[in-house]
Amino acid sequence: MFDYRKAAYAQEILKKKIKLQPFKGSINLVAGCDLTFLNPFKTPTEGIAAFVILKYPELEVVERVYATGKITIPYVPGFLAFREIPLLIRAFRMIKKKPDVIIVDGHGIVHPRGLGIAAHLGVVLNVPTVGCAKKPLYGRFNMPGKQKGNYSYIFDKYTNEKLGVVLRTKDNVKPVFVSPGNLTDIETAGNLVFSTVTSYRLPEPTRLAHNFLREIRKKFL
Template sequence: MAYYRPPGPAPDPALVRSLTAQQHELRQRVRAEPLPHPPRLIAGCDSSFPTPDTILSVFVVLQFPSLEVVEKVYSYGPVPLPYVPGFLSFREAPNVIQAFAKLTHKPDVIMVDGHGIAHPRRMGIAAHLGVLLDMPTFGVAKNKLTGTFQEPAPEKGSLTPLLDAKTGELIGEVIRSKDKVLPLFVSPGHRCDQATATRLTLACLRGYKLPEPTRLADYWAEEFKKEVR
């Protein structure tokens, strides 16, 4: 997920308070649970910002476990909010939901490029989207947002827990997706548990650092940018 971080004045305190309250309300609705059945379709979701004021969101739906692409869609539009650190999901979610509405093949689970509950208020983009869509979601991120962890072994498939630095709560797992590359940070969003998020991430690796659903969503985000420029 390509984040645009524009320079500018500090965020409006009233806006920050409002967004914080909304995140706390959404957090109360998050459920951690295994999928009711093995997925037949898995989607990758990614967003990028072609300009400071626009967002492009992509879904790529794949068969599981073959990972053959079934469908890909995108939505492009204005960002609804200024950049506020820790609240990127409010900039992304409206456009992502519009992209999701275009799908004719609804997935059983969504892998989001970003965090699930591995967020200071447990409401990363994967958790946020999961609650709004009432869909099983989990996040696969390239960088840590919060928490503490021990570096996993250098071999592919090695993993260590990502823990809340204050409480010791498990908020994700740190996974080496390819030998000797920087690890990924995997956390459940909504209607998904950690074991499921980790298992699906590992099952979707095909020799690249990123699992296929988000790798392809990232690829098509770059391709679709050419259509909106």
């Protein structure tokens, strides 16, 4: 049985290992990762984790990998990482051309305990990560303007600390919620996500990872 108290304690420990800083070096390869389930309404179930690695800034795909495995932990908001990270790590280890930074489909430090899946993954792998989520999870913010490129900041609702940005990636379309995970900062996170957006709402790395998962999932059904 999953112990939520121990998981929350582990998050507090891992949170202390997060390093928020401007990205060091140049970005030549950027990855997007995502995970899906054969039966999302059942636990345990089989999961599929995927990474798509792109040349940056050209956004040309250079590698795609995936891993499958059993998911035994149920989904609980705030503890998503414990459900998904083991399989994501397995897929990451299959990558031949290691990325300079990973964009994760989920939150970074915008999290009740400051450790969303992007931050958790970044700390465990000791790699730069950025979280880009479709829905809000934590914090207070005002909605940005409706034009592409408009943004507003996300603040901690208790400390007023700046945590991330709400970013409009397409005119009159719902924004995404961006925050640093590890070895990046808010500016790096926002700029990277915006620079990897084309004509879609989601940045290419995570959008292509999601599409790759759909392609793979069909083979198992």
